[in-house]
Amino acid sequence: MRYATPLLIAVMLAASGVSSDAEEARSGRGPVPSGASLQDAAVQLAHLYDELYGQKNFAEMSNLYAEDGTLVSPSGKIVRGHDDLLGYYRQRFASGASGHKITVLETHAIGDAGYSISDFSVSVPTKANASETH
Numbered sequence: 001m002r003y004a005t006p007l008l009i010a011v012m013l014a015a016s017g018v019s020s021d022a023e024e025a026r027s028g029r030g031p032v033p034s035g036a037s038l039q040d041a042a043v044q045l046a047h048l049y050d051e052l053y054g055q056k057n058f059a060e061m062s063n064l065y066a067e068d069g070t071l072v073s074p075s076g077k078i079v080r081g082h083d084d085l086l087g088y089y090r091q092r093f094a095s096g097a098s099g100h101k102i103t104v105l106e107t108h109a110i111g112d113a114g115y116s117i118s119d120f121s122v123s124v125p126t127k128a129n130a131s132e133t134h
Helices: 022-027 035-054 056-065 082-094
Strands: 007-010 070-072 078-080 099-109 113-126 130-133
Touching: 035 056, 035 078, 035 099, 056 082, 078 082
Parallel strands: none
Antiparallel strands: 007 113, 070 078, 099 113, 113 130
């Protein structure tokens, strides 16, 4: 089963430009890029997210967020703060979740921040030990 769900990614996390270094990606220093560079920043952040997810690197996944960052999980559960995000990703990977893929559809700047609207998919185990893609 496949679900295409819009996902908001705060590109202000990547305001100074995203690189493969997660520390820089979450620093939020500098002006928010505009136009094509905002789209590029969102795509780079999405690739970094997918790469770290594939590595099951729960520590770096949680570090992509601000210390008081919030995640609305695919199930609708709200996860707040670095420690809870760390636990969420640790549990998520232990459950067998894999194959995360984000496709950035569009980006928008609002003041000194921005966001993207994206589709994502991820394979998660079901209770019957089969995998479903969400």
